[in-house]
Amino acid sequence: MVPSSGPVRQRLMTLAWPIIIQFYLFQLTGVVDNLMVGQFGEQTIAALGICLQLNFLVVLCYAALTEGGAVITAQLRGARKHAEIRETLATLLTAGLFTGMAIGALYIVFGESLLALLTTDLFRAPTERSGLPGIGYGYLWIIGLGLPALVIAHVAMYVLQSLGNTRTPMRLALYGNVLNALGNYLLLFGGAIQGVTEPLFPPLGLPGVAIATVLAWLFQAVFMLRAVLRHPAVNARVRDVSGLAWQRLRRILYLGYPLSVDGFLWQGSAFIYTMMFNRVGAEAYAAFLVASIIRGFSLAPGVGLQQAVSIALGESLGGRHPQRARAYTAMGIRMVLLVLPLLTLIVALLTPLFLQFYEISDLTRERVIWMVALSVLYSGATALTMIICLLYTSDAADE
Numbered sequence: 527m528v529p530s531s532g533p534v535r536q537r538l539m540t541l542a543w544p545i546i547i548q549f550y551l552f553q554l555t556g557v558v559d560n561l562m563v564g565q566f567g568e569q570t571i572a573a574l575g576i577c578l579q580l581n582f583l584v585v586l587c588y589a590a591l592t593e594g595g596a597v598i599t600a601q602l603r604g605a606r607k608h609a610e611i612r613e614t615l616a617t618l619l620t621a622g623l624f625t626g627m628a629i630g631a632l633y634i635v636f637g638e639s640l641l642a643l644l645t646t647d648l649f650r651a652p653t654e655r656s657g658l659p660g661i662g663y664g665y666l667w668i669i670g671l672g673l674p675a676l677v678i679a680h681v682a683m684y685v686l687q688s689l690g691n692t693r694t695p696m697r698l699a700l701y702g703n704v705l706n707a708l709g710n711y712l713l714l715f716g717g718a719i720q721g722v723t724e725p726l727f728p729p730l731g732l733p734g735v736a737i738a739t740v741l742a743w744l745f746q747a748v749f750m751l752r753a754v755l756r757h758p759a760v761n762a763r764v765r766d767v768s769g770l771a772w773q774r775l776r777r778i779l780y781l782g783y784p785l786s787v788d789g790f791l792w793q794g795s796a797f798i799y800t801m802m803f804n805r806v807g808a809e810a811y812a813a814f815l816v817a818s819i820i821r822g823f824s825l826a827p828g829v830g831l832q833q834a835v836s837i838a839l840g841e842s843l844g845g846r847h848p849q850r851a852r853a854y855t856a857m858g859i860r861m862v863l864l865v866l867p868l869l870t871l872i873v874a875l876l877t878p879l880f881l882q883f884y885e886i887s888d889l890t891r892e893r894v895i896w897m898v899a900l901s902v903l904y905s906g907a908t909a910l911t912m913i914i915c916l917l918y919t920s921d922a923a924d925e
Contacts, residue, residue, distance in 0.1 A: 531853075531857060534850075534853050534854055534857045535857055535861070537838060537854075538831065538834045538835065538838060538854065538857060538858060538861065539834075541687075541690075541692055541833075541834035541837055541838060542827075542830040542831050542833070542834035543830070544692035544693045544695070544696040545687060545692055545695075545696075545829070545830040545833050545834060546826045546827055546829070546830035547696050548683075548692075548695055548696040548699045549825075549826040549829050549830060550823065550826050551696070551699040551700055551702075551703050552699060553819070553822050553823060553826070554703055555702070555703055555706050555739070555742070558703070558706060558707050558710060559574060559578075559706075559710060559735050559739065562710050562711070562714050562735065563714070563732060563735060569657075569658070569661070570661070570732065571812040571815060571816070571886075572658055572812050572815065573658050573661035573662040573665070573732065574662070574665060574732060574735070574815075575812065575814075575815035576641050576644045576645060576658060576659075576662050577641065577662045577665050577666050577669065578815075579644065579815075580640055580641065580644065580666070581669065584629050584632075584633075584673075585676075585680075587625060587629060588621075588622060588625045588626075588677055588680070588681075589782065590778070590779050590782035590783045591618055591621055591622055591625070591681065591778060591779070591782060592618075592680050592681060592683075592684040592782070593684070593781070593782040593836070594777070594778035594779055594780065594781035594782025594783070595614060595617075595618045595681065595684060595685060595688070595778050595782070596684040596685065596687060596688040596833070596836055596837065596840070597688070597781050597782070597836050597839070597840045598614055598774075598777060598778055598781065598840070599611055599614055599615070599684075599685050599688040599689060599840070600688040600689075600836065600837045600838075600839070600840025600841050600844065601840040601841070601843055601844035602614065602844060603688065603689055603690070603759055603840070603841060603844060604840060604841040604842065604843065604844025604845035605844040605845065605846075607844075608759050608760070608761075611689075611759050611760060612760055612762050612766065612767060613771050613774060614685075614771075614774055614778070615681075615685055615754065615760060615762075615767050616766075616767040616768055616769050616770075616771070617769070617770050617771045617774050617775050617778065618681045618685065618778070619678060619681055619682075619751075619767055619768070620768060620769060620770045621770060621775060622677040622678055622680070622681040623674055623677065623678060625677055626673045626674035626675070626676065626677035626678070627673075627674050629670070629673050629677075630670040630671060630672075630673040630674060631670070632670070633666050633667060633669060633670030633673065634667045634670045634671070637663050637666040637667055637670065638659050638660065638662075638663040638666075639659075640666075641658065641659040641662045641663060641666065642655075642659040645658045645659055647659055661732060662732075664731075664732055664733045664736075665732045665733060665735060665736040666736075668733055668736035668737055668740060669736050669739065669740065671740060672739070672740030672743045672744065675740070675743040675744045675746075675747040676743045676747070678747040678750075678751060679743060679746040679747040679750045679751075682747070682750035682751045682753070682754045683695045683698075683746075683750050685754050685760075686750065686753055686754050686757065687833065687837060688836075688837050688840065689754075689757050689759050689760075690837070690841075691753070691757060694753045695750065695753075698745075698746055698749050698750055698753070699746070701745065701749075702742040702743075702745055702746045703742070705738075705741060705742045705745055706738050706739055706741075706742035708738075709734075709737065709738025709739075709741055709742065710734070710735055710738045712734075712738075713729075713730045713733075713734025713735070713737055713738055714729060714730065714731060714732075714734045714735055714738075715729050716728055716729035716730070751764070755767070809887065809889070809890050810893065812886065812890055813886075813890045813893035813894050813897065814893075814897065816881070816884060816886070816890075816894045817893070817894045817897035817898050817901075820873060820877055820880050820894070820898050821870070821873065821897075821898055821901045823869075823873050824866065824869045824870040824872075824873040824901075825866070827862075827865045827866065827869055828862050828865065828866045831858050831861050831862050831865070832858070832862070834858070835854055835855060835857075835858035838851075838854040839851050839854055839855060842854060867902070870901060870902050871902050873898065874898045874899050874901065874902050877894065877895050877898045877899075878895060881894060881895070
């Protein structure tokens with residue numbers, strides 16, 4: 527029996543709204559970092575920005591794990607196969623831990639060279655190179671130490687969401703944001719109130735922002751893992767969820783790789799823009815970074831609906847309800863096509879208001895406004911890429 531559109535829409539929104547808020551909270555972490563270092567001018571904004579661009583791309587290295595794992599976990603929940611849910615969680619956590627360690631080591635050993643590639647300083651004579659890679663590396667190597675915690679937090683978060691608990695990750699993301707903001711304030715400025723009091727200890731600058739971010743990741747990793755282990759469908763201890771099931775890992779990657787490929791293509795284009803704007807100068811890149819952060823607020827509903835459809839799709843297929851699965855997919859497509867372009871337009875109109883929080887030049891401000899305005903023109907294409915991923919996930923999960 528095909529369900530009516532009302533209950534289908536209501537179910538998707540029930541799953542999606544905590545994910546949307548959580549996405550905004552994760553976005554807010556970067557915004558808080560950006561706003562605070564923005565008090566030091568375009569050069570510092572650009573240094574942080576190239577680190578964030580690199581980190582966004584690296585996060586996509588394990589997107590296939592989280593996205594594919596979420597679909598499989600939802601299927602197993604629909605089929606009530608709790609032992610297999612624990613095996614899937616163990617595979618995800620083990621693979622995620624090793625992935626995080628490998629990426630962290632890459633940051634620590636080759637971080638400055640990677641940043642120099644982004645800024646194109648790698649191709650310049652030593653006397654013509656900027657100081658951005660050196661400034662950014664002070665942030666990046668500390669982030670590398672915390673990457674295993676970030677991967678564990680993301681794996682546990684996606685599994686919790688696929689088990690139907692989307693509110694706990696949202697709350698933990700909020701607490702992590704508060705911790706990150708407080709840590710930024712204390713470590714970046716040495717606990718001083720700008721223009722009012724003297725620092726309580728030597729300000730750490732950009733490395734202080736990295737330390738606060740890693741502490742927030744550790745907090746989220748511990749409590750996300752605790753929450754997923756206590757879920758009734760898992761009900762396990764840490765030692766019960768270790769080990770790697772290779773056959774299951776292959777299935778996870780098969781379902782998840784289209785979403786990660788889509789992300790790589792999107793972030794790859796952002797890398798090209800990063801290199802182009804850095805070639806022009808730090809001010810041009812600062813404008814691109816600020817525009818990217820502002821535009822990110824329009825993507826949250828699309829991401830939330832995409833994940834909600836994946837969860838509902840997995841539950842329906844696991845419970846052997848293919849007609850319900852098709853209904854969820856169709857409704858998700860209609861909602862993404864409607865919401866994403868509309869919200870992009872609203873964000874573009876509000877951009878001048880957002881820019882009041884930045885200490886940037888008039889030229890940089892004008893560039894940001896134009897960049898965000900242009901994103902309205904291709905918001906429909908962004909919605910279509912999300913839909914293609916939904917259709918592929920639907921077909922692959924039904925096999």
